[in-house]
Amino acid sequence: MAPSSLALNTFRGGASTSLGSLFQHLTTLLQSQKALQTTCNKSQKTPSQGVQESSGMLSHWVVLVLCCLGQLCADQSMKPQLAAPELATNNPTLTTVALEKPFCMFDSSLHPNKSYAIYLYVMKSSASTISSVVTDSSSKPLDSTFQQTHGGHLGPYKAASFDVPNCVSPPRLADAGDINKVSDVLKQYLFRVGDDGTCLYDPNFLDVCNPPLAPDTTYRFKYVLVDNTEGIVKDQTLWSDPIKTRKAKLPMKIDIWPGRRSGSMIVITSILSVSVFLLLAGLLASVFSALVESEDPSAETKGMSETTQQSELRPQLSSE
Amino acid sequence: MQHEARNKGELCWQVSWEGMAGIDPQGSRRTALAAEEHLSSQLLPYSDRKMCGIALTAECIFFVSDPHGLYPLLEATENNDIYAAAWIGIFVGFALLALSILGIVGVMKSSKTLLLVYIILMLITYAFEMASCITAATHRDFLTPNLFLKQMLERYMKSDTDNNNDKQMTEGVTKTWDNLMLQNQCCGVHGPLDWQEYTSAFRMTHNDADYPWPHNCCVMNTRSEPINLDGCKLGVPGFYNSNGCYDAISGPLNRQAWGVAWFGFAILCWTFCVLLGTMFYWSRIAY
Numbered sequence: 001m002a003p004s005s006l007a008l009n010t011f012r013g014g015a016s017t018s019l020g021s022l023f024q025h026l027t028t029l030l031q032s033q034k035a036l037q038t039t040c041n042k043s044q045k046t047p048s049q050g051v052q053e054s055s056g057m058l059s060h061w062v063v064l065v066l067c068c069l070g071q072l073c074a075d076q077s078m079k080p081q082l083a084a085p086e087l088a089t090n091n092p093t094l095t096t097v098a099l100e101k102p103f104c105m106f107d108s109s110l111h112p113n114k115s116y117a118i119y120l121y122v123m124k125s126s127a128s129t130i131s132s133v134v135t136d137s138s139s140k141p142l143d144s145t146f147q148q149t150h151g152g153h154l155g156p157y158k159a160a161s162f163d164v165p166n167c168v169s170p171p172r173l174a175d176a177g178d179i180n181k182v183s184d185v186l187k188q189y190l191f192r193v194g195d196d197g198t199c200l201y202d203p204n205f206l207d208v209c210n211p212p213l214a215p216d217t218t219y220r221f222k223y224v225l226v227d228n229t230e231g232i233v234k235d236q237t238l239w240s241d242p243i244k245t246r247k248a249k250l251p252m253k254i255d256i257w258p259g260r261r262s263g264s265m266i267v268i269t270s271i272l273s274v275s276v277f278l279l280l281a282g283l284l285a286s287v288f289s290a291l292v293e294s295e296d297p298s299a300e301t302k303g304m305s306e307t308t309q310q311s312e313l314r315p316q317l318s319s320e
Numbered sequence: 321m322q323h324e325a326r327n328k329g330e331l332c333w334q335v336s337w338e339g340m341a342g343i344d345p346q347g348s349r350r351t352a353l354a355a356e357e358h359l360s361s362q363l364l365p366y367s368d369r370k371m372c373g374i375a376l377t378a379e380c381i382f383f384v385s386d387p388h389g390l391y392p393l394l395e396a397t398e399n400n401d402i403y404a405a406a407w408i409g410i411f412v413g414f415a416l417l418a419l420s421i422l423g424i425v426g427v428m429k430s431s432k433t434l435l436l437v438y439i440i441l442m443l444i445t446y447a448f449e450m451a452s453c454i455t456a457a458t459h460r461d462f463l464t465p466n467l468f469l470k471q472m473l474e475r476y477m478k479s480d481t482d483n484n485n486d487k488q489m490t491e492g493v494t495k496t497w498d499n500l501m502l503q504n505q506c507c508g509v510h511g512p513l514d515w516q517e518y519t520s521a522f523r524m525t526h527n528d529a530d531y532p533w534p535h536n537c538c539v540m541n542t543r544s545e546p547i548n549l550d551g552c553k554l555g556v557p558g559f560y561n562s563n564g565c566y567d568a569i570s571g572p573l574n575r576q577a578w579g580v581a582w583f584g585f586a587i588l589c590w591t592f593c594v595l596l597g598t599m600f601y602w603s604r605i606a607y
Contacts, residue, residue, distance in 0.1 A: 083554075089562075090555030093516060094528040098554055177558055182551050192554070197529045212529045248519040251473035256466045264578070265457040268585050272450045275592045279443060282596055286603035 080240040083190040095212035096194035104167040109235040115228040121156035125218040125242040139232040216247035369420040377413030388572040392492030405456035453584040460577035469509040478521035506565035507537035
């Protein structure tokens, strides 16, 4: 893999770097790769000049071979990447995918005085995809649409066309926190595939249509560099790794059973039930004891009347 | 002798129970020294049980008034019994207040029938309050995150409602969730990804490209508009609310359920002691 994309993946793995330092690392590595490419270009020209000493020739050829291998590897391993997850946390969604724009991927193929455009092609990644070629026989880019390819099923369709992103001064991701700058940063840094929900059904729409993708489907993406005046493909990246959109579950499958009863509920219920039982038992006991004791006063009054009678009899007897 | 002893013991008992029922013993009854010492050590705050009744009524009125506006959520889940428990609590509080006055009058007059009526009515009130506590505690257990999640997904912004009842509940749920999300700066039950992981009634009318989640989940400016819609849709930190609303829902509902259940339980424990004592006192004077 090229050093720049490898470094980017490593930085993405270590999540704690700030967005600003992340992008600074990215640009310095890309610029050093550019320097490597220019030295390789220079070294390609040197063997054709004058006679060199044999050791110098050998070292030059070694450097050339290594440089060329590195350059080939660098170009061949450039793929569209997902936007930085620290910036776009909701990615991919059910029907959209946000991709990073191709910063510094095509710089070796750019000539200063010509105007270029970058086309984005989208294709479903399945075994039954018929063709994955984005150019026709005369190196012109394919002009397929979403409807023609049945949403990328039959082959790649063109989803977008935009200007070459600025490699020298890329947008600073740290500016994404600023309300005033965030729109510009997002627009320059990433592209959202599937953003336009109305262009499919709008008969007046003439631009490139970017309709929503299908959920739970794997897609692959490719950037293509096109020369505007000649209209031919100058360079293209590889197809990206397969990226799958989200799958949505049905809400009626959500289990709402609360599970075990909480301890508080058990405590309250049991203690209150026991207390109600005790109160009823107490009520019955007191009513019962009241009924039982209400029979006794008749015995007591009998006893009292007997003693009074006896006390009355005694004075009578004594008086007699 | 025996009669005198029995009368003195009875007087002790009578005065001590009057003290516990919260009335001020009248001067004519302060004859026995032992009773007086017993009473002074046991003299509880004036109208203790009246205060319990008033406090219960006040607490339950506060809960029924629904200061957080969460009642429509419970009504739509058909699980609104903690509100029923609060309603019962209001009426039990009034009943406790009235019956405590009856009890005081009965003890002052030492009237057998009044006290019997008091005991039976208190038992009925006790049963109602017990029902309220158990209902509040049991139905609190049903209020899980999944319950609110399912209801939110099925009802929020549902467009094709079957009948008037369905329409009313849907409008209640939609309004409540909109208010919740705006006031608490939250989204969904667990987080905004609830809207992405499940299909919903909202998803039927709002496509994913424009509305990955409702716009109320976005950080709003003073005019209730999202400050940056693209940032919100992509999930750029600082432009959308990433925390869930479950805490804002479960906090007030838990407080209500535990407030009704445990305060009622405490009142019932206290009432249990007083009732047992009153029954014992009644059995003493009922001959």
